[in-house]
Amino acid sequence: MTTIKGPGIFLAQFMGDAAPYNTLESICKWAASLGFTGVQIPTWDSRCIDLQKAAESKTYADEIKGIVNAAGMQITELSTHLQGQLVAVNPAYDALFDGFAPDNVRNNPKARTEWAVQQLKYAAKASQNLGLDAHATFSGALLWHTVYPWPQRPAGLVETGFTELAKRWMPILNAFDEAGVDVCYEIHPGEDLHDGITYEMFLEKVNNHKRACLLYDPSHFVLQCLDYLSYIDNYHERIKMFHVKDAEFNPTGKQGVYGGYQNWVDRAGRFRSLGDGQVDFKSIFSKLAAYNYQGWAVMEWECAIKDSAIGAAEGAPFIKEHIIKVTEKAFDDFAGTGSDENFNRRILGID
Numbered sequence: 001m002t003t004i005k006g007p008g009i010f011l012a013q014f015m016g017d018a019a020p021y022n023t024l025e026s027i028c029k030w031a032a033s034l035g036f037t038g039v040q041i042p043t044w045d046s047r048c049i050d051l052q053k054a055a056e057s058k059t060y061a062d063e064i065k066g067i068v069n070a071a072g073m074q075i076t077e078l079s080t081h082l083q084g085q086l087v088a089v090n091p092a093y094d095a096l097f098d099g100f101a102p103d104n105v106r107n108n109p110k111a112r113t114e115w116a117v118q119q120l121k122y123a124a125k126a127s128q129n130l131g132l133d134a135h136a137t138f139s140g141a142l143l144w145h146t147v148y149p150w151p152q153r154p155a156g157l158v159e160t161g162f163t164e165l166a167k168r169w170m171p172i173l174n175a176f177d178e179a180g181v182d183v184c185y186e187i188h189p190g191e192d193l194h195d196g197i198t199y200e201m202f203l204e205k206v207n208n209h210k211r212a213c214l215l216y217d218p219s220h221f222v223l224q225c226l227d228y229l230s231y232i233d234n235y236h237e238r239i240k241m242f243h244v245k246d247a248e249f250n251p252t253g254k255q256g257v258y259g260g261y262q263n264w265v266d267r268a269g270r271f272r273s274l275g276d277g278q279v280d281f282k283s284i285f286s287k288l289a290a291y292n293y294q295g296w297a298v299m300e301w302e303c304a305i306k307d308s309a310i311g312a313a314e315g316a317p318f319i320k321e322h323i324i325k326v327t328e329k330a331f332d333d334f335a336g337t338g339s340d341e342n343f344n345r346r347i348l349g350i351d
Helices: 022-036 050-058 060-072 079-084 092-101 109-129 157-179 196-205 228-235 282-292 308-322 341-347
Strands: 006-009 040-042 075-079 134-137 182-184 212-216 237-243 246-249 269-270 294-297
Touching: 006 237, 006 282, 006 308, 022 040, 022 060, 022 308, 040 228, 040 294, 050 109, 060 075, 075 079, 075 109, 075 294, 079 092, 079 109, 079 134, 079 182, 092 109, 109 134, 109 157, 134 237, 157 182, 182 237, 196 212, 196 228, 196 269, 228 282, 228 341, 237 282, 237 308, 282 308, 294 308
Parallel strands: 006 040, 006 294, 040 075, 075 134, 134 182, 182 212, 212 237, 237 294
Antiparallel strands: 246 269
């Protein structure tokens, strides 16, 4: 068993134009003052990191690492959630997702995909230069608009979709393998990889690639009414990252999982600050420790009600309280009588 590392904090929801959220140095000092010991860095935010430069210059990567370390922090992982989304975009979502891309590839889906793939390859090398062994991303989606089969899905559509998704990701997975880094897909509604079944379909298509791993975030399973504890039992060998995020699902006679097109605060399923939702974190931390999870526990703050600064201040102690310092001995060792092979055979009556 392993004691989980943490608490870490994902910076994406906190970066801003005002101090202390506007530079990597100042936001790391702010996070450290709250009790966090690690930061997960969004690579699309130039205030945090120049991804290409971090991939191409070990010196620059060391400078980034130095800024974080000087605040008493460590880099937990890099994130390419927005770029990963653009690896696979159905035309129905082109206009919406173009905002994730730089101006020179907007309105050009082919160029946008090529840019996204290159971004992921930069992320592999940047992670290696920073001494990281896991990376967070989204899978993107070609099939999401058909998630509810009406009209009826044409025969073979899902097979074709996952074949294409795997084709786009295989060169990326191979680049991460060369860098010695795991790709951790956040299983998330809106992505083609949104539950265990879809992850398994993708895994089959990429020939069970050893780098096709998982970012575990129970909040997305609460909103799908999926058993997030047995999910750990099923996939613990592939879980290499952990977002500590809370959620609640309170269906009514008027709405359920789909939410009735309501905004977040009015949905039956919504994300909450840590401790304000329904996630059983005690059981989650226990399972991950028992399964020898060796990564970080990283808070991702998303709440429709509570202020983000308060959520962050509450997040570090919440995670600290849930991290289990694992035992190095069995509780009944005091009653041990010693053993050798002859003694064991006598007990079993097979002398």
